[in-house]
Each structure stands twice: as structure tokens, then as C-alpha cells.
Amino acid sequence: xxxxxxxxxxxxxxxxxxxxxxxxxxxxxxxxxxxxxxxxxxxxxxxxxxxxxxxxxxxxxxxxxxxxxxxxxxxxxxxxxxxxxxxxxxxxxxxxxxxxxxxxxxxxxxxxxxxxxxxxxxxxxxxxxxxxxxxxxxxxxxxxxxxxxxxxxxxxxxxxxxxxxxxxxxxxxxxxxxxxxxxxxxxxxxxxxxxxxxxxxxxxxxxxxxxxxxxxxxxxxxxxxxxxxxxxxxxxxxxxxxxxxxxxxxxxxxxxxxxxxxxxxxxxxxxxxxxxxxxxxxxxxxxx
Ligand SMILES: NC(=O)c1ccc[n+]([C@@H]2O[C@H](COP(=O)([O-])OP(=O)(O)OC[C@H]3O[C@@H](n4cnc5c(N)ncnc54)[C@H](OP(=O)(O)O)[C@@H]3O)[C@@H](O)[C@H]2O)c1
Numbered sequence: 001x002x003x004x005x006x007x008x009x010x011x012x013x014x015x016x017x018x019x020x021x022x023x024x025x026x027x028x029x030x031x032x033x034x035x036x037x038x039x040x041x042x043x044x045x046x047x048x049x050x051x052x053x054x055x056x057x058x059x060x061x062x063x064x065x066x067x068x069x070x071x072x073x074x075x076x077x078x079x080x081x082x083x084x085x086x087x088x089x090x091x092x093x094x095x096x097x098x099x100x101x102x103x104x105x106x107x108x109x110x111x112x113x114x115x116x117x118x119x120x121x122x123x124x125x126x127x128x129x130x131x132x133x134x135x136x137x138x139x140x141x142x143x144x145x146x147x148x149x150x151x152x153x154x155x156x157x158x159x160x161x162x163x164x165x166x167x168x169x170x171x172x173x174x175x176x177x178x179x180x181x182x183x184x185x186x187x188x189x190x191x192x193x194x195x196x197x198x199x200x201x202x203x204x205x206x207x208x209x210x211x212x213x214x215x216x217x218x219x220x221x222x223x224x225x226x227x228x229x230x231x232x233x234x235x236x237x238x239x240x241x242x243x244x245x246x247x248x249x250x251x252x253x254x255x256x257x258x259x260x261x262x263x264x265x266x267x268x269x270x271x272x273x274x275x276x277x278x279x280x281x282x283x284x285x286x287x288x
Contacts, residue, residue, distance in 0.1 A: 004098075006182055007031045007065055009055070009088070010074030012043050014141050015103070018175035020044060026183045033064050055084035061091035068095065072182055074103035079239045082116040089123055099130040099189075101181055103174075106137055106194065109255060111246035112239070121192070132181050133192040136169040137256055140197070140277040143168075143205070143285075148234075150209065150217065150285045157220045159227035159248050162203045165257040167196035170272035173263045180267050188266075195262040197271040205274065212278040213285060224248060 008023065010016040011032050020043060023030055034040035035054040044050055053064035055075055065071060071092045073085055085102075092100055102124060104117035124131045147156040160166070177195055181188045200208070206219040222230070227248075228241055236244075250256065263271040278285065 003029065004069035004185070005029050005031055005067055006070045006072060007033050007068040007097075008072045009033050009053070010072075010076070010103070012036075012040055013074065013076055014139060015136075015171040015174040015178065016074060017043055018172045019178055022175050022179035023182065024048075026179060028183060031064075031068065033061075055087055056080070058087040058091060061088050062094060065091050065095040065097060068092075068097050070099040070101060070182065070185075071097050072101045072103075072178070077113055077240065077243075079112070081113060082119055085116075085120045086123060089120065089127060092129060093127050097129060099132075099185075100124050101132045101134065101178070101188075103134045103136075103178065104192075105135055106256065107133075107135060109247065109250045111250070112243045130186070130189045132188040132190070134174070134178060134181065134195065135192055136174045136177075136195040137167050137197075137258075138169065139174070140168045140170050140274060143277075144281075147205075147209065147285060150213075151288050154215055155218050155220050156206070156209075157222055157227070157230065158202065159222055159224040159245075160202055160251050162219055162221050163201050164252055164254060165199035165201050166251055167199040167257060167259045168274060168277075169195055169197050169263075170277050173197065173267070173269075173271050176267040176269065177263060193262045193266065194258070194260045196258065196260050197263075198273065199257045199259050200274055208274050208278055209285065212275055213282060 006028055008030060011020055031049045031051055032044055033051055033053040037052050040050055051064045053060045073088050104121060107114050107118040121133050146158055149156040202219040206217050209217040224245055231241055
């Protein structure tokens with residue numbers, strides 16, 4: 001067994017759920033940290049160490065990180081993201097952790113979440129611990145939200161121009177890369193990995209949906225104010241709408257069209273394609 005103890009946050013989330021079996025296969029020395037132990041046990045089973053820790057409660061991280069070598073820091077979109085992850089970083093320093101691997105995302109857009117990730121990366125770099133930053137682009141799982149219209153129709157709608165490309169990343173590739181970095185230790189010190197799949201436009205997403213689901217699916221672009229109205233009615237909180245409106249603006253300027261070979265370089269495997277993602281999640285996009 002790997003001698004260093006690795007503390008893993010966010011295991012119940014989009015990429016975290018895929019990380020659990022990958023870390024188990026590597027035989028690492030793991031401690032999972034979660035705010036809701038009962039929920040986390042459903043994902044983790046009973047054979048792994050699980051400790052209660054809430055990012056809103058600094059003292060809980062001071063307790064949970066005792067004896068930990070590496071902290072894997074990943075948590076969901078929140079207006080409090082910077083304060084929450086600062087609690088974990090400060091606890092890592094206070095308890096004598098040696099290394100932080102942080103999941104960020106693209107940090108280059110002046111929108112609230114990327115700005116929080118950028119500030120957090122700077123805090124980690126300044127605190128003197130060894131570190132690696134993982135910066136995947138747009139998760140393919142966002143399509144469950146973007147293409148929610150496919151449940152009761154053949155059209156999906158957004159405010160992103162139809163021909164603008166976005167390099168979408170399969171969360172399973174994020175989990176592959178994360179597991180490799182956590183396992184390989186010092187080879188990744190000081191690095192920031194921008195991870196992507198292939199770049200596709202929303203028209204190409206519609207074509208891929210049509211081919212894989214064997215239905216005639218179309219993408220409909222609407223003005224941003226129409227989109228805002230639509231997602232407000234679907235219950236998206238105003239801070240997240242504000243954030244996403246900014247991201248849509250950057251996407252429209254081609255800011256998320258870049259493609260990297262980080263997945264293949266680090267994991268040795270080609271990134272999963274959108275076709276594979278849709279085929280593997282076909283039921284979730286099926287008409288109800
Ligand atoms: N969506 C994208 O396209 C994309 C792209 C690149 C990077 N990212 C980044 O990926 C990260 C995860 O994003 P996501 O929104 O998809 O979330 P997610 O992976 O679904 O994960 C949320 C995780 O954070 C945990 N968490 C939330 N609040 C917590 C707290 N107070 N204390 C402890 N754990 C807490 C959740 O635990 P519970 O189960 O208890 O709720 C859950 O495990 C974000 O930082 C985001 O910026 C996202």
C-alpha cells in the first residue's frame with residue numbers, strides 16, 4: 001500500500017464518483033472527507049475510511065486532516081467557494097500536510113467561479129506546500145442540464161452561438177487524470193493541467209445526439225435574456241445565472257475552444273469522445 005495518506009474531498013460529486021473506483025484499484029492509502037457521512041457511505045461502501053468534514057467549518061478540517069500527507073481539494077460551485085476552500089487550505093498548512101492537489105477548471109475568465117479558483121491557486125502556491133492544479137474544461141455532464149429539453153422534445157436550447165466550439169471533457173477522463181496525479185506524487189509538482197476533449201459546436205452536439213440516439217435533434221439558440229428567463233423558471237439561483245451569462249459571453253468569443261493533450265500525456269489514453277459519452281448516458285437523454 002502507498003505509504004502516504006491521501007484525504008479526498010468531493011467524492012459524492014460529478015467527477016468524485018468516478019474517482020472512487022480508480023483510487024481503490026491503485027491500492028492507495030485513502031481517507032475520504034464528506035459533510036454528509038450517510039450520503040457518502042452510499043457511494044463509498046463500508047471498506048474505506050470516512051471522516052466528517054464540512055468546508056464551511058474550518059475546525060472540522062483541522063480534525064479531519066490530522067496525519068494526512070496529500071489533500072485532494074474539490075468541491076461544487078458555490079458563491080462561498082473561496083471561503084470554503086480557504087478553510088481547507090489553512091487547515092492543511094496547520095496540520096502539516098505536504099501536498100495539495102486542487103481541482104480548479106479554466107481559471108482565465110473574469111467570472112466569479114474561475115476568479116475564486118485563481119485566487120485559491122495563488123493561496124496554495126504562496127503557502128509553500130507542494131501542489132498540482134487540475135483545470136478541466138466544460139464537463140460533458142453539463143449536457144444533462146443544457147439538453148434537458150430532450151426529455152420531452154427534440155430540441156435543446158442555450159444562448160451560445162451554434163457554430164462556436166467548446167472543448168468538452170468527460171468527467172471520467174478527469175477522474176483518470178486525477179487518480180494518476182494523486183498516485184504519481186512528486187512528478188506533477190508545480191504543474192497546472194488544462195484538460196480537454198475535442199472541440200465541438202452545439203450544432204455538432206445536436207448531430208451527435210441525432211446519430212447516437214437515432215432521433216432528429218436540433219439546437220436552438222436564443223438571446224441571453226430569453227435564456228436567463230428560461231433558467232430562472234427552472235430554479236437556477238441568480239448568482240449562478242450571473243456567472244453563466246459571463247461564461248456564455250466568453251464561450252461566444254471562442255475562449256473555450258482550445259484543445260490540449262493533457263489526458264493522453266498523463267493517463268496514456270485518448271480522451272473519451274462526445275459520441276461515447278452520449279452513448280453511455282443514452283437513457284438519461286431519452287424521452288420520458
Ligand atoms: N461543471 C463544469 O463544467 C466544470 C468544469 C471544470 C471545473 N469544474 C469545477 O469542478 C468543481 C466541482 O463542480 P461541480 O459543481 O460539478 O460539483 P460536484 O462535482 O458535483 O461536487 C460537489 C462536491 O462538493 C461537495 N461539497 C459541497 N459543499 C461542501 C461542503 N460545504 N463541505 C464539504 N463538501 C462539500 C459535495 O458534497 P455533498 O455530496 O455533501 O453535496 C460534492 O461531493 C467546481 O469547483 C467547478 O468549478 C466544473
